[in-house]
Each structure stands twice: as C-alpha cells, then as structure tokens.
Amino acid sequence: MSGGGPDARSGHPSAPHLPVMYAQVLDGLQVKGNGTYLDGTFGRGGHARGVLAKLGPGGRLLLMDKDPEAIAVAQREFGADPRVAILRGSFARLADWDATAAGLDGVLFDLGVSSPQLDQAGRGFSFAKDGPLDMRMDPEAGESAAQWLAHASEREIADVLWTYGEERHARRIARAIVARRAERPLERTGQLAELVAAVVPRGEHKIHPATRTFQAIRIHLNRELADLEAGLEAAHARLKPGGRLVVISFHSLEDRIVKQFIARHAKAPPASRRLPAASAFVPTLRAVGQACKADAEEVAANPRARSAVLRVAEKLDTGGVA
Numbered sequence: 072m073s074g075g076g077p078d079a080r081s082g083h084p085s086a087p088h089l090p091v092m093y094a095q096v097l098d099g100l101q102v103k104g105n106g107t108y109l110d111g112t113f114g115r116g117g118h119a120r121g122v123l124a125k126l127g128p129g130g131r132l133l134l135m136d137k138d139p140e141a142i143a144v145a146q147r148e149f150g151a152d153p154r155v156a157i158l159r160g161s162f163a164r165l166a167d168w169d170a171t172a173a174g175l176d177g178v179l180f181d182l183g184v185s186s187p188q189l190d191q192a193g194r195g196f197s198f199a200k201d202g203p204l205d206m207r208m209d210p211e212a213g214e215s216a217a218q219w220l221a222h223a224s225e226r227e228i229a230d231v232l233w234t235y236g237e238e239r240h241a242r243r244i245a246r247a248i249v250a251r252r253a254e255r256p257l258e259r260t261g262q263l264a265e266l267v268a269a270v271v272p273r274g275e276h277k278i279h280p281a282t283r284t285f286q287a288i289r290i291h292l293n294r295e296l297a298d299l300e301a302g303l304e305a306a307h308a309r310l311k312p313g314g315r316l317v318v319i320s321f322h323s324l325e326d327r328i329v330k331q332f333i334a335r336h337a338k339a340p341p342a343s344r345r346l347p348a349a350s351a352f353v354p355t356l357r358a359v360g361q362a363c364k365a366d367a368e369e370v371a372a373n374p375r376a377r378s379a380v381l382r383v384a385e386k387l388d389t390g391g392v393a
Contacts, residue, residue: 073330089373090117092381097121099317099383105129106176111162113141131171132328137209163301174311183321188259198264216288217258225249240271303332319381326380333358333384380389
C-alpha cells in the first residue's frame with residue numbers, strides 16, 4: 072500500500088496517502104548513498120521518495136509497478152532524475168530487467184492494493200464505493216472480476232474464495248453468484264457486496280461480510296501470491312551480500328509466504344533419519360529482527376496500517392557457495 076511522501080515541514084509522511092511503516096522501511100533498507108535500490112510496488116512513491124532522499128549522485132533507484140497510473144506518476148515526478156529508472160510490470164520479473172543485473176543493495180515489496188486503487192471507485196477494488204467490478208492492478212491485462220465471475224464454475228469460485236479469502240461460506244457464496252448470473256450479470260461492486268451480505272449469516276463478521284470475497288477474487292485475478300513467490304526468488308538472486316529485503320504484508324497468506332521464504336534460506340531444514348545425510352546447509356539470508364507491526368499512533372493516523380506486517384532479511388556473503 073504505497074502512498075504519499077514526507078511532509079516538507081515535518082519530515083513525516085504526508086496525508087492523504089500515507090506509506091505504511093515509512094520509518095521502519097527506511098531503517099530496514101539501511102540505504103547507502105551510492106547503493107542501488109528497487110521499489111517493486113511504487114504506488115504513489117511514498118517510500119521511494121524516502122529512499123531517493125538518502126541517495127547521493129552515485130546512487131540508483133529502480134521503480135516498478137503493474138499499474139499504468141502508478142507508472143505515470145513515477146514518470147512525472149521522478150523521470151527527470153538521472154538516478155531513477157522506471158519499468159511497468161510485475162516485480163516477479165525484476166531479475167529480467169537489465170538494470171538489476173549488476174546487483175541490488177535493497178529491495179522493497181509493499182504488497183496488496185494501494186491506497187489510490189482502493190479510493191478510486193472506477194478500479195473496482197472496494198465495495199465502500201460502488202463502481203465497475205474490475206479489480207485488476209493492470210486494467211489493460213487479463214480478465215476483470217465481472218468477466219471472470221461470468222464464466223467461472225461454481226466449484227472454481229468456491230475454491231478461490233476458500234483458498235485466497237479463507238471464507239468459511241465459500242460454497243454458499245459461489246452458489247449464489249452462479250444463480251444470480253443466470254438472471255443478470257454481476258457488473259458492479261455494490262451488486263456483489265449486497266449478494267454476499269444477503270447469503271452470509273448475520274452477526275458472524277466483525278468486518279463487512281464481503282471483505283474476504285473481494286480479497287480472494289483480487290488475489291486470484293492478479294496472481295498476487297504466485298507473483299510474490301517469484302518476486303522473492305528474483306530479489307534473492309539479485310541482492311548483493313549485505314543487501315536488504317524488506318516486505319510489508321497485509322494478510323496472513325502473504326506473510327506466511329514471506330516468513331517461510333526467509334526461514335528456508337536462513338535455517339537448515341530439520342534432519343530426517345529416514346533419508347541419507349544431505350550436503351551441509353549454507354544459509355544465504357539472515358532474518359533481521361522480528362516481524363514488525365505499525366504502532367498505535369500510526370494506526371490511528373492511517374487505519375490501513377492496522378493489518379500490516381513488516382519483515383526484513385539480509386543477504387549473506389557465502390563466498391560463492393550457493
């Protein structure tokens with residue numbers, strides 16, 4: 072959830088689009104003046120501005136985002152800076168970008184949907200404002216939510232809601248969606264939210280009953296978890312020894328992937344007496360501190376920080392041993 076930059080008077084992130092855990096991200100990256108850093112989720116550049124402010128003339132900042140609107144902001148605000156390079160696309164493919172070939176001193180992934188995406192009804196990410204049922208981070212690629220819901224089988228819809236939303240009533244909601252589309256198509260966020268609210272038992276959710284459904288469909292359409300897994304591997308491959316990986320997750324599915332990825336590269340797997348002895352484990356990452364959450368002051372100022380979890384890892388120098 073990338074957002075706005077530091078306030079010119081206070082040095083703190085400015086409203087309305089606050090970058091989550093701004094100070095913790097910069098502390099985690101340990102920005103060096105002549106280093107090369109990649110922000111794989113530019114959003115509106117809140118964290119990127121902080122990194123750029125710490126770079127000297129020899130530093131480099133590489134910016135990526137799937138969203139063409141985010142890339143347009145990056146081009147407008149950063150395009151004239153010779154230290155900055157910009158690429159539209161998923162961070163899953165960061166290792167394919169020639170600009171990363173010489174290695175990176177830091178990589179940031181601020182996962183999930185950005186504040187501007189949530190706030191624009193026309194993007195279809197939120198049921199708070201009625202709009203077209205889209206949900207694509209890149210609105211020029213793939214199917215919209217409305218298109219997918221128009222043809223997906225009841226079982227496929229239920230599987231997506233259960234797998235990516237951990238929605239207990241996935242089958243009931245999927246059945247209702249299929250019955251509804253036989254009468255008329257689901258084309259608006261408000262229509263889907265009302266349908267879900269009508270079939271989910273009242274009083275079971277502290278959150279809006281459609282929250283998990285919207286989350287699940289968005290993750291599925293944008294291949295968010297698959298991209299995260301690929302992006303972590305790509306970042307690991309491109310980080311220099313001493314380079315930092317900083318990831319902000321917004322729900323347990325993302326955080327589990329990040330936590331397990333860091334552990335897999337930092338700790339030897341438990342030995343099994345049934346299998347032959349494996350070659351000596353060589354750690355390639357070091358977890359830096361514990362998982363970090365936003366403090367009460369930040370959550371009060373920016374409620375979207377409430378569910379954020381930040382993890383930091385450092386690439387180790389293995390002396391050429393993979």
